[in-house]
Amino acid sequence: MKRFAILLLVVCACAVVFAGTLPRLVDVGTPATVARGTGEMLKADQWHLIRAISADDTAFSTSNSTWTNGQYFKRIDERAMTCSVMFLAYGDGTGAGDPSSGTFSWKLYVVRRHGPIELVADGTEAIGGMYCSHFPHSGVAVSDASQYCFGELPVLSNDYWATTVAASGTTDSVGVLNFDPLNAWGLDLRISSLSGITTLYTYARFTD
Numbered sequence: 001m002k003r004f005a006i007l008l009l010v011v012c013a014c015a016v017v018f019a020g021t022l023p024r025l026v027d028v029g030t031p032a033t034v035a036r037g038t039g040e041m042l043k044a045d046q047w048h049l050i051r052a053i054s055a056d057d058t059a060f061s062t063s064n065s066t067w068t069n070g071q072y073f074k075r076i077d078e079r080a081m082t083c084s085v086m087f088l089a090y091g092d093g094t095g096a097g098d099p100s101s102g103t104f105s106w107k108l109y110v111v112r113r114h115g116p117i118e119l120v121a122d123g124t125e126a127i128g129g130m131y132c133s134h135f136p137h138s139g140v141a142v143s144d145a146s147q148y149c150f151g152e153l154p155v156l157s158n159d160y161w162a163t164t165v166a167a168s169g170t171t172d173s174v175g176v177l178n179f180d181p182l183n184a185w186g187l188d189l190r191i192s193s194l195s196g197i198t199t200l201y202t203y204a205r206f207t208d
Helices: 002-027
Strands: 048-053 082-090 103-111 117-131 148-151 155-159 166-168 176-179 186-195 199-207
Touching (some): 082 103, 082 117, 117 186
Antiparallel strands (some): 048 199, 082 148, 082 176, 103 117, 117 148, 166 176
């Protein structure tokens, strides 16, 4: 009987200690996430570098719009409801310099796993006067902010997508293309008529 009483006292003491630490355990636990479907909702996403180019791209045609090329597209987060695309230019086309007079044409594509490459939209864009101090994908400072400028409001010539492709921005402000990827696997851009730009960086950002 005495042993049972001692054991009961030990159990009660342990219960008191555990109860005292419970709020603290809850306070420092992993923050809850809000779910959409089978995946967690995306946190604020940074800009991801798609490619950097210094010459016109080879266009996609009936013979090369296959998964052979599509597998090298930039992977889209499977939870993304919106893909955003922007452009950053360096140099004046002959080397270092002011890219703000530069222009180019773009075609936006997506691909589904093992499927053909699909054209989303096409258009043109000019480089505006907004400086860039750091590369958006890495945070590394650029050598001279006056030699790096963002593309301004894109001109949307044709929208082939099942839902609307929207352009945002204005003159001398960063311009962005936004669209719903409709569960596509990856995206890419083909750039042509590159003028007054030494290097063009293409970026994507994914949000739910």
